[in-house]
Amino acid sequence: KQEVTQIPAALSVPEGENLVLNCSFTDSAIYNLQWFRQDPGKGLTSLLLIQSSQREQTSGRLNASLDKSSGRSTLYIAASQPGDSATYLCAVLPASGYSTLTFGKGTMLLVSP
Amino acid sequence: SQTIHQWPATLVQPVGSPLSLECTVEGTSNPNLYWYRQAAGRGLQLLFYSVGIGQISSEVPQNLSASRPQDRQFILSSKKLLLSDSGFYLCAWSGQGNNEQFFGPGTRLTVL
DSSP, rough: OOOOEEEEEEEEETTTHHHHHHEEEEEOOOEEEEEEEEESSSOOOEEEEETOOSSSEEETTTEEEEGGGGGGGEEEEEEOGGGGEEEEEEEEEESSSSSOOEEOOEEEEEEEE | OEEEEEOOOOEEEEOOEEEEEEEEESOOSSSSEEEEEEEESSSSSEEEEEEETEEEEEESSSSSSEEEEEEEEEEEEEESSOOOEEEEEEEEEEEESSSOEOOOOEEEEEEE
């Protein structure tokens, strides 16, 4: 059974710092990995999707990497801003079987001005 | 562009009452549809998913059920709510291509 772990569970940084969020998964047979952002009381917003054949994806100040063989992904946020404060979730889709995501419990990020 | 709607946004119901949550998707056809629950302090739990009209798969046996009466409509129901049904319910859809999932705004359900 696939398990997804996100470390740290919470992170507090001053504005302007570069930061890295970590995601690990136990079964490397994945189809893709997706990073989401969730604001309090809101739904999930898809940030980046990395296919299993890719090593990284970039969108603005966000960069996500994938090392499938070691079961790891990182989300790099450059020059953090208070508006980046949210919970960040990673999720993996299995390479076969159902098209259902397995989620980590998230990293709660607080960027202070 | 595609959009996903959920209603109601919030709901407070007594134990033992029925439930109906609705999710609709616009701007796409034949989507895969999903119901998740997010309870306090826990991760997202997949409840049901559907690959087509009338096709429902359940991931977790419980007193909830799902139906898909139309291509872009997904309904979550219960005949009798339990206290443990409280949570944040999220609907999501994905296309037939890269399977990227997109989520709705969610429904906050409180069972008293």
